[in-house]
Every structure is written in structure tokens, then in C-alpha cells.
Amino acid sequence: MLRPDGLPGAVVVDARARDLRTDPDGNPVAAETHLSAEIDYHGGWRLTALCADPPDGRLTELLGASVAAGFRRRVQEVLPEQYADASRLHLLLDDFPVATLVSGVAFGAVPVGGDGPVHLPQTDLCSGWRSDGTIMLEITRDRIVPAVTGPEAPDLASADDLAWHERPPLTPLALRRARRLDVWDEDGVLRLDSLYRDSHVDADGHETVVHEYTLSGRVDPDDFRIVDVVATPRVLPWIECPSAAASAQRLAGRPVRELRPAVRREFTGVSTCTHLNDQMRQLADVPALVWFSAVR
Secondary structure, eight states: OBOTTOTTSOEEEEEEEEEEEEOTTSOEEEEEEEEEEEEEGGGTSEEEEEEEESOOGGGGGGTTOBSSTTHHHHHHHHSHHHHHTTOHHHHHHHTHHHHHHHGGGGGOSEEOOSSSOOOOOOTTSSSTTOTTSHHHHHHHHHSEEOOOOOOBOOOGGGTOTTSSOOOOOOOTTOEEEEEEEEEEEETTEEEEEEEEEEEEEOTTSOEEEEEEEEEEEEEOTTTOBEEEEEEEEEEOSSTTGGGGGGGGGGGTTOBGGGHHHHHHHHOOSTTOOHHHHHHHHGGGGHHHHHHHHHTO
């Protein structure tokens, strides 16, 4: 999520997704999708430009829509088979709402009070924004949303050079949402390992982490039900945020194919985290990754 014209300008989206498998000799075979888009951030988050490689002419039906509430439903209506098949194109579009929201970290401390009515952020949306939590009490007292200050963002590719596709360097005021899901067979059970990170680059080009989780678990290959899963919070902005990690254990026994609607419907309130929810919803892609590996 880039801001080439600074804070007053539009958000320019460079979104990339890749499916990759390694053959018995460790050689990679990959398929990729690339999206370019522009979002009028100050005009209701309207989608003003969108193109894909490989192309899909139906994407023009999304132009003019807000990438806020209702956008994911609209994507499902326009591209129903992409939603059903957990495609790379759907995965990228599915990230637009929250990635746009988190890109607002570029504005730092934002006043929420003033001479008129005070419009506070939605309370009890998640663990971090609980009404009696540290951040909401501070907002109520000081009438500002404190700036998020995370640790430096180490290079993700240094741990596994096959794990990530090409990612151009971030420019000042940009946000990057990086997600990885690895699936492999181990003793007749599918093992999964997932990493999720939001990072932000300040005006001086310094990249820091805003959110970061890992997920690990096992999936039954016969019916694709989750055997067990553990979420580990690594970087989160508010004191109460890490308590939401326990919500991942509620996935045990569920079919991964049902996770996208189930998580959106059931994982709400102060025991959850909207960012962890996105990572858990991504586990619906496990069958698609198994299929990708099997047919190549």
C-alpha cells in the first residue's frame, strides 16, 4: 500500500500472490498473480483503478466501490468461482479492506475530539479495542489515538529464500501486508505453518512491524478438518492484543473449507483479533495448495 503523493494523495496498491511447490529435488514450480490498483483514501476508500495479470475483465465491475464494509461480499458476487476455489486473485482482493485500514498508521496520532462531537473508534471490536482496555481509556482521556511504534522489521526472505516472491523495496509512508502459508505431508498428516506481518515505513524510510503472528498446526488430509492449531503473537500494538491468540484453538475439529464464512460470523468481540482472523481465514486455502502440489 504505497503513498507516492504523500498523505493527501491516493493509496496505490501493488499486490502479488504466488503458489509454489518444490519437487523431490527441491526445485521450485510456481504460478503467480499480480494486481495493480488505486484507492481514493480520502474519498471514502473508493477503488478508482484496478487491473490484474493474468487479466480478468470482470474486475471493472468493482470500480467505484468502497473497499470498506461490504467489499468482500461484492468480490464474492463478481467473482464467485474465485471465492469458492480460494484463488490467488481472490486472496489479494480479500486483503484490500484491512490493508487499507492499517495503511492509516501513516497518519500517526490522529485527533478524535475537537469542538464538535467526539467520534471514537469502534469499541469491543477486538481484544485491543475493548472498552475497558488501555488504548480506549487513553483515547477517552487524551482525545487522540496514540501512534503505533513497533520494532524494526527484519528481512523475511533471509530465513527462507524460496518462501517469498519478488517484493520491491518499500517507499516512505508505505505499508506492506506479507502472508505466507506452507503445507506439507508428515507421517500421513498435513502440517501447516503460517506467518503474517503488517509493516510500515515512516517518512525517513525506517520500516517497523505493526502486527505479526505465526500459526502452526495439523490438518487431516482425508476430510481437511483441523486437528490442532496454535497462534503465537510476535508483535502487536496494544497491551491487551495478545490475549486474542487463544481464540485460534476454537478452530480444532472444523473443516478448513468452512473457515472463511465461519470466522467472519463467529470470531467477533474482545476475545478475538481482526488481524489474526484474516490469518485463520486463509487456512481455507489448504486444499487449494494440496491440489496445486498434486497436479504438477
